[in-house]
Amino acid sequence: MNAVTRNKEVxxxxxxxxxxxxxxxxxxxxxxxxxxxEDITVSFDGFKAINRLNLDISVGELRCxxxxxxxxxxxxxxxxxxxxxxxSGTAHFGQTFDLTKMSEPEIAHAGIGRKFQRPTVFEQHTVxxxxxLAMKMNKRVVPTLFFxxxxxxxxxxxxxxxxxxxxxxxxxxxxxxxxxxxxxxEIGMLLMQEPQLLLLDEPVAGMSDAETERTAELLNExxxxxxxxxxxxxxxxVTEIARDGIVTVLxxxxxxxxxxxxxxxxxxxxxxxxxxx
Amino acid sequence: xxxxxxxxxxxxxxxxxxxxxxxxxxxxxxxxADHALHISSxxxxxxxxxxxxxxxxxxxxxxxxxxxxxSLGHGAFFALGGYAHGMYLMRAIGRDGVYxxxxxxxxxxxxxxxxxxxxxxxxxxxxxxxxxxxxxGLLAFAxxxxxxxxxxxxxxxxxxxxxxxxxxMLLFFRNDTGFGGNNGFTDFKxxxxxxxxxxxxxxxxxxxxxxxxxxxxxxxxxIVTSKLGRVLQAVRDSESRLMFIGYNPLWFKLFVWTLSxxxxxxxxxxxxxxxxxxxxxxxxxxxxxEMVIWAAVGGRGTLLGPIIGAFSVNGLKSWFTAAFPDLWxxxxxxxxxxxxxxxxxxxxxLVKKLRRNQxxxxxx
Numbered sequence: 001m002n003a004v005t006r007n008k009e010v011x012x013x014x015x016x017x018x019x020x021x022x023x024x025x026x027x028x029x030x031x032x033x034x035x036x037x038e039d040i041t042v043s044f045d046g047f048k049a050i051n052r053l054n055l056d057i058s059v060g061e062l063r064c065x066x067x068x069x070x071x072x073x074x075x076x077x078x079x080x081x082x083x084x085x086x087x088s089g090t091a092h093f094g095q096t097f098d099l100t101k102m103s104e105p106e107i108a109h110a111g112i113g114r115k116f117q118r119p120t121v122f123e124q125h126t127v128x129x130x131x132x133l134a135m136k137m138n139k140r141v142v143p144t145l146f147f148x149x150x151x152x153x154x155x156x157x158x159x160x161x162x163x164x165x166x167x168x169x170x171x172x173x174x175x176x177x178x179x180x181x182x183x184x185x186e187i188g189m190l191l192m193q194e195p196q197l198l199l200l201d202e203p204v205a206g207m208s209d210a211e212t213e214r215t216a217e218l219l220n221e222x223x224x225x226x227x228x229x230x231x232x233x234x235x236x237x238v239t240e241i242a243r244d245g246i247v248t249v250l251x252x253x254x255x256x257x258x259x260x261x262x263x264x265x266x267x268x269x270x271x272x273x274x275x276x277x
Numbered sequence: 278x279x280x281x282x283x284x285x286x287x288x289x290x291x292x293x294x295x296x297x298x299x300x301x302x303x304x305x306x307x308x309x310a311d312h313a314l315h316i317s318s319x320x321x322x323x324x325x326x327x328x329x330x331x332x333x334x335x336x337x338x339x340x341x342x343x344x345x346x347x348s349l350g351h352g353a354f355f356a357l358g359g360y361a362h363g364m365y366l367m368r369a370i371g372r373d374g375v376y377x378x379x380x381x382x383x384x385x386x387x388x389x390x391x392x393x394x395x396x397x398x399x400x401x402x403x404x405x406x407x408x409x410x411x412x413x414g415l416l417a418f419a420x421x422x423x424x425x426x427x428x429x430x431x432x433x434x435x436x437x438x439x440x441x442x443x444x445x446m447l448l449f450f451r452n453d454t455g456f457g458g459n460n461g462f463t464d465f466k467x468x469x470x471x472x473x474x475x476x477x478x479x480x481x482x483x484x485x486x487x488x489x490x491x492x493x494x495x496x497x498x499x500i501v502t503s504k505l506g507r508v509l510q511a512v513r514d515s516e517s518r519l520m521f522i523g524y525n526p527l528w529f530k531l532f533v534w535t536l537s538x539x540x541x542x543x544x545x546x547x548x549x550x551x552x553x554x555x556x557x558x559x560x561x562x563x564x565x566x567e568m569v570i571w572a573a574v575g576g577r578g579t580l581l582g583p584i585i586g587a588f589s590v591n592g593l594k595s596w597f598t599a600a601f602p603d604l605w606x607x608x609x610x611x612x613x614x615x616x617x618x619x620x621x622x623x624x625x626x627l628v629k630k631l632r633r634n635q636x637x638x639x640x641x
Contacts, residue, residue, distance in 0.1 A: 081521060108523035120518045122511045129507055134522045141528045147504040193522060 027111055027196055028095035034059045034197055034227045035080070040089035042075055042253075049075040050086070051253035057197070062219070062228045064242045064261075066235075067250035068273060073231045074117060076250070077199050081114045082107045093197070105139070113195035117202045119182035123175030127166055127185060130174050131157045134189035157192070163221070164188040165214065180211035187218065198228045204237050216240045249273075282498045287581065291494070298324065298487050302480035318476065325483040325551045327591050328490050332544035334571040334583035335490075336537040339497055341569070342578030343506065344533050345513030347431075350438030351541050352565035353445045354413040358542025359555040360449075361412050363462035364396065365405035366473075366550060370466045382464070383457040393455045402469055409546040410539050417538030418531065425530045430516075439562050446560035461556025468550050479551070486547045490584070493540050497580050500533075509533055570613050576623025585624055 027034075035057040042050040050072040057063050067073055078084035079091055082104045091099040097110050122130050135153060137143070161167040164184040169177070174185060183203060190198055203219070204212040212234065219241050222228060232238050238247065242261045249257040249270050257267045264270055283291065301316050301324060308315040333355050340346045367381045376385040380392065398404045420441065424434055452458035471478040500506055511519045512526050519526055549555045558564075567590075575586020590612070597605045620627050 083517075103525070104517075104520040105523050105525045108521055114521050116518075116521075120515055122514050122518065124510060124514050125507060132504070133507060133511060133519075133524075136523075139524045141505065141532045144508055144524075144529075145500065145503050145505040189522060 027093070027097070032058055034061075034094060035229075036090075036092045037076070037079070038090045038092075040076075040079060040086045040091060042072075042079060042084060042086050048253050050079070053089070053250075053254050055248065055255060057227055057229060059196075059227055060224050062223050062230070062241065062245050064238045064245070064247045065229060065231045065250060066233070066238060066247060066264075067256070070252075071250040072253040073250055074201060075253075077114060077201055077229075077231065080107075080199060081112060108193065108195075109139070111194075111196040112199065113190035113193045113197070114199040115183075115186045115190055115201060115203060117205065119179065119186050121174040121177075121182050121185050121189065123173065125174055126171050127161070127174055127177070128157060128170035130185055131160055131170075131188055131192050134192040136192065136194040160188045160191050163191070164218065180207045180215075183207065183211075183215070184218070187215075191222075196227060198222070198226050200228065200230045200232075202232055203230060204232065204234050212237055282495065282502060290581075291491075295487065295491055298328070299484065302483045306476055306480055318479070321483060322479065322551060323595060325479075325486055326548065327588050328483075328486045329544045329548035329551070330568075330571065330591055331584040331587035332486075332490050332493050332547070333541050333568055334575065334587040335493055335497055335580060336540035336544065337568050338572050338577055338580055338583040339500070339533055339540075340537045341572060342580075342583070343501055343513065344509045344530060346530065346534065347435045347569070348438045348534075348537075349435045349562065349565050349569065350440075350442040351537070351568050352562075353442035353560050354417060354538040354541040355545035355548070355564075355568075356445070356449075356555065356557070356559035357413045357416065358409045358545030359549040359559060360456055360462070360545075361405055361408035361542070362546035362549050363465075363555045364399040364408070365402050366465040366468060367462050368396075368400040369468060370464065373466050374464065381457070381462075383452075383460060384455075387452055395455070406546070409542050413538040413542030413545075414535055417535045421531045421534040422527075425527050425534075439565065442560050442565050443562050446557045446562075449557035449560060457556070459557060461554060461558075462549075463554040463556075465550060465553055473550060473553070482547070482551050486551070489543060489547060493543075494580060494584065497540075500536075501580065505529070505532075567609070570609060570616075572623075574612065574616050574623055576625030576627075579623070579625045582623050582625035589624065 033056045035055075037053055037055040040050050040053040041048060053072070053076065055076075065073055065076075075084060079086050080093075080099060082099060082102055086100060089100075093099050093107070093110055093112060097107075099107060099112075102110065122133065125133065132149065132153075135156065137147075137153075157170075158167065161170055164187060166177075166181060166185060166188065169181070174182065177185060187200070187203065200219075204215050207215065216237060219228065219230070230238075230241065239261055244260065246258060247261050247264045248255055249264055249267075251273050256273060257264050257270050259267075302321050304314050304316040305318055305321045310317075333351060336354075337348060337351050340348055370381065372379060374382045374385075376382055378385045380389060384392070392399075399408075424437060429437065448454055449456050449461075450459050456462070465473050467473055468478065468482075471481070473479075501509070508519065508524060508529055511524075512529055516526050545555075545559070571587040571590050572583040573586070574590050575584065576582025590609075593612075594605060594609075597608055601608075616623060622629070
């Protein structure tokens with residue numbers, strides 16, 4: 001089966017909202033941006049992990065974020081997903097959701113999915129169960145207790161299994177997968193949530209070359225279907241997926257440079273920051 | 278649904294054990310004392326007690342084995358359920374107490390003239406049964422809500438539950454609390470009009486306990502095999518991941534925690550008429566820790582394991598405390614250490630491992 005028909009089987013995002021019972025449908029992106037961060041500052045005991053950061057991401061964009069260690073990349077993702085509250089500044093998802101006032105599960109329901117730096121899947125559950133748990137649905141206690149998998153939902157899981165190349169492995173415990181497979185499973189879990197915005201924290205860290213290549217392919221397949229933010233160290237990988245999109249360079253908690261990959265790479269300050277370390 | 282709850286061997290085991298357990302009181306009633314098939318009243322009473330312990334261990338497994346919340350305070354829920362039923366049993370004594378008053382003996386002794394307000398309606402059996410469910414349930418809900426909302430986890434949570442049961446024990450030790458102080462409730466005469474010391478009444482209480490244990494097992498099994506059960510295990514394994522895929526662990530933890538407390542309270546309510554006494558000693562920290570040991574010895578996260586554990590540890594205890602009364606606590610401690618070191622999956626895990634080894638040998 002080739003990539004084109006695979007994509008057709010998977011219904012993501014707004015088209016997959018047929019069993020929508022939770023908020024998230026009302027995302028207002030009339031101004032063309034899905035995420036705005038304005039003047040965000042996060043300080044830990046006086047140390048400013050993020051310093052007056054401004055960033056916005058357009059609908060359907062695949063944005064790469066690079067930066068040396070300690071530039072505040074992961075902290076920024078923590079702010080977006082509600083794990084860390086900023087000391088000042090605003091973070092909006094679409095026009096209406098104020099991320100600084102929402103809990104982690106609320107943000108997840110609103111349509112932001114996050115993949116962590118270290119792959120975190122439920123190791124004692126099978127691959128299939130991992131995807132089933134992540135699937136977009138009413139995630140309150142009572143509906144969860146009486147949940148029965150419909151054939152349509154089963155189809156969705158199978159489609160994602162193919163996309164992340166884990167079909168045939170659905171009965172394995174996730175803890176027994178290889179590192180790369182866990183990363184893909186986690187991306188698969190994000191896709192099951194049908195998010196509008198995907199946050200990927202170092203998706204190819206620790207992957208073999210072949211796995212990295214396959215991940216780049218996967219992201220290219222997702223391009224345009226979701227807005228995606230990728231934080232990555234691996235320059236070859238960023239070059240591969242950034243194409244003609246914008247790359248943002250973070251340094252000491254704020255944006256150092258922003259532009260096409262070639263422009264960024266030839267920027268004096270970026271070279272200094274990277275080589276100076 | 279009912280057939281897929283357990284594997285075939287497990288079903289056979291459950292049916293056989295239930296049948297044997299159900300036959301015991303009949304053998305006691307039907308055969309004269311010198312008959313070979315006669316089971317002594319002592320044995321039946323002992324097994325009845327073990328079944329209550331097994332239900333408490335089952336309730337504990339739901340929160341500890343599946344959700345990773347170690348409670349060292351389930352003794353409090355057990356005792357509160359027992360006290361709730363005990364209030365009815367005290368009222369049912371009527372004027373047959375030592376002082377022949379309409380008040381329980383301990384109140385006469387304290388020179389109280391009337392029942393305190395919280396004893397209102399306790400002469401009604403069904404009201405007290407409602408209390409059996411509501412008191413441990415509401416306490417667990419409130420306690421759990423504040424603890425889980427503050428994201429108190431792991432050993433910290435365990436310590437607070439231990440402190441909770443200790444605080445309840447001190448409260449119930451006070452005479453002024455109105456629950457009989459350190460003597461608690463005892464000298465029960467009848468339940469629902471039946472004389473409590475009658476062999477028939479005892480057999481009936483035993484059978485009711487067996488049915489509740491079986492019902493609780495099936496309920497717990499249904500829950501852990503549902504999607505909610507998989508969410509609970511996800512809470513245990515990676516709670517933060519669960520939040521980022523859109524579940525709020527608070528309500529899942531609160532649900533299972535409250536349910537567990539209610540089951541434990543029901544176990545306590547079934548226990549009290551069978552042993553004939555409830556006192557604050559049931560809330561001592563040691564009792565709650567013993568429950569944890571039952572679950573650990575049997576194999577946590579298996580439901581059947583804690584039931585087996587409750588029976589085997591208590592069987593051992595009954596024998597040990599008769600043979601070497603001073604050494605029991607040392608033996609219990611040693612047992613816990615040995616199980617933790619050499620059988621982390623408990624007795625049930627050991628059985629599974631042996632069967633696997635056997636199978637691999639057969640293949641080879």
